[in-house]
Amino acid sequence: MKPTYLFLLIAALVAGLLWLYGSYVAKPRPPHKRPPGVTSPGDRRVEKTDAEWKKILPRSAYTITREQGTEWPGSSELTNEHRQGIYSCICCHNPLFRSETKFDSHTGWPSFYAPIVSNAVYNEADGNRTEVRxxxxxxxxxxxxxxxxEPTGLRYCMNGVALTFEELKP
Ligand SMILES: [Zn+2]
Structure with a gap:
């Protein structure tokens, strides 16, 4: 093999390894910044690094809640949950929705017309859609x-894997 080819081969290998390293290893993402003026119930706040979330969340919940994933429609049992109860954030257990505001949107995702209190969630622009956090x-x-x-005309289209459900017995 000519030295030039050997050199090119080694250079390509090194470039490939650097690319792999860049894609998989060396990219701690900065934590999401809550927009100014946003409040939470009781001013409660939970902040963790991605690595910490990864440790405590099931893999699917981590991908959806921390990497803005979307679950496969119809994949969550909560889409067809009809009992009375409260839906909370799987990450921090912040109560988000009441079963009274849940409706069947026929989309395959659990859907609500209002959060449990107005500051339980906040909205952010996400391209031509509005993201809920x-x-x-x-x-x-x-x-x-x-x-x-009605009464709000809104459809909160949620990932079931981001929620936990607690039944409230009448
Ligand atoms: Zn939360």
Missing amino acids: CSVCDAHLGHVFNDGP
Whole structure:
């Protein structure tokens, strides 16, 4: 093999390894910044690094809430949950929605027309959609649309994996 080819081969290998390192290893993302003026119930706040979240959350919940993923429609049992109860953030247990505001949107995602209190969540622009995040820990929960039922006309389209459900017995 000519030395020039050997050199090119080694250079390509090194470039490949650097690319792999860059994609998988060396990228701690900065924590999400809550927009100014956003409040949370009781001023509660939970802040953790990505590594800390990764340790305590199931993998699917981590991908959705911390990396803005979207679950496969129809994949969450909570889409068809009809019992009375409270839906909370899986990351910080901030109560988010009441079963009374849940409705069947036929989208395959749990849908609500209003949060449990107005500052339980906050909205942020996400391209041409509006993203919904937990006001206590900034978890990505889903999106909100203007085609929901009365009384608000809103449709909070949530990832079930971002939520936990606690039944309230009558
Ligand atoms: Zn949260």
